Amino acid sequence: MNERPPAKGFDPDQAKAGAKGGATGRIGVLLVNLGTPDGTDYWSVRRYLKEFLSDRRVIETNRALWWVILNVVVLTVRPSRSGAKYRSVWNKELDESPLRTITRAQGEKVAAALAARSDAVVDWAMRYGSPSIASRIEALQAKGCDRLLVFPLYPQYSASTTASVNDKVFDALKLIRYQPAVRTVPPYPADPVYIAALAQSIRTHLAGLDWQPEAILASYHGLPKSYVDKGDPYRAQCAQTTESLREALGPLGTKLSLTFQSRFGREEWLQPYTDKTVEALARDGVKRLAIVTPGFAADCLETLEEIAEENKEIFLEHGGEHFTFIPCLNDSEGGIRVLLHLIERELKGWV
Known part of the structure; x- marks a missing residue:
């Protein structure tokens, strides 16, 4: 990859550069994940949370009411709390x-x-x-890309994630006179290459332990139940992933159960909740527990802090003895194989 300039606003005029004299026929592949603050300090986290929680795809509450809650309560209190959590997993070497x-x-x-x-x-x-x-679309156009494949890095579709990425892509395209042709990678909840990579990562991780779990939780990021009631397919696709993974794991798959984490606010979210399930398992006498997070393409605050730290603490505090978090596919050989498989599939007809 070429080095990028510092992040900046989108300049639609500069995006014409790659199109001068006609398109060069190159294809841009843009991987997109959720996001991150630039630092762990109050203002960096606040800027990030404000952008994230102002997205109408993420928060569907009445806009006037939510504006008051967000600006008066959430953005006053939460940046400090979230900043402390980010510091516990921060890559200090690269400061990111x-x-x-x-x-x-x-x-x-x-x-x-x-x-x-x-x-x-x-x-x-x-x-x-x-x-x-927007800045990366600009950079890709400047390199002569007249076609663009956008890859939202979410295996399961939700309007709050995949659709939000696509919204932002098309918002950027609205400002471009010479637009590239666009494709987006669809969700892949039961893609056999993805499922095989997940199953292998679980087997490999467990093989490195000197104990074996009595239960394995497949924990997905939560979503308000009302979103699913309105037609969001997210829960069904999480169940599809879990069932496919259960089959791929064979006898080990009988230990696998689906849960949802990271709920926010007082509204009912998808259940069963991960933290409540972890506590209940420990209270019921389960001593050895593993958690995998198939809905995340890369480890982040929600996996490294919420699962690997918070839920481990919950489990041990209520009687559990052995806990392990199974990392996401990340940039492992299996993880990259999944990304390449999906990219190659979606580029057919363009190459």
Whole structure:
């Protein structure tokens, strides 16, 4: 991957550069993950949370009411709390969040795998924070990309994640006179390459322990139940992933159960809740527990802090003895194989 300039606003005029004299026929592949603050201090986290929690795809509450709650309550209290959590998992060597480190590595490894193809240019962006989607579309156009494959890094579809990424892409395209042709990678909840990579990562991780779990939880990011009631397919796709993974694991799969984490506010969210399930398992006498997070393409605050730290503490406090968190696919060989498989599939007809 080429080095990028510092994050900046989108300049639609500069995006014309790659189109001068006609398109060069290159294809831009843009990997997009959720986002990250630029630092762990109050104001960095506040800026990130404000952008994230102002997204109408994420929060569907009455806008006037939510504006008051967000600006008077949430953005006053939560930045300090979230900043402390980010500090517990922060990549101090690079001074950035693990999500940015891993997403960059994913982009670089995908780019290296596609390096033999002169028609493909790979880049990465964040839906919230930097590098922004608009800035990376600008960079790809400047390199002569007249076609764009956008890859929202969410295996299961939700309007609050996948659709939000696509919204931001098309918001950027609205400002471009010479727009690239666009494709988006669809969700892949039961893709056999993805499921095989997950199953292998679980087997490999457990093989390195001197104990075996009595139960394994597949924990997915939560979603308000009302979103699913309105037609969001997220819960069904999480169940599809879990069932496919259960089958791929064979006898080990009988230990696998689905839960949802990271709920926020007083509204009912998808159940069963991960933290409540962890507590109940420990109280019921389960001593050995493993958790995997199939809905995350890269480890982040919600996996490294909420699962690997908070839920481990809950389990041990209520009688559990052995706990392990199984990392996301990240930029592992299996993880990159999944990304390349899906990219190659979606590029058919363009190459």
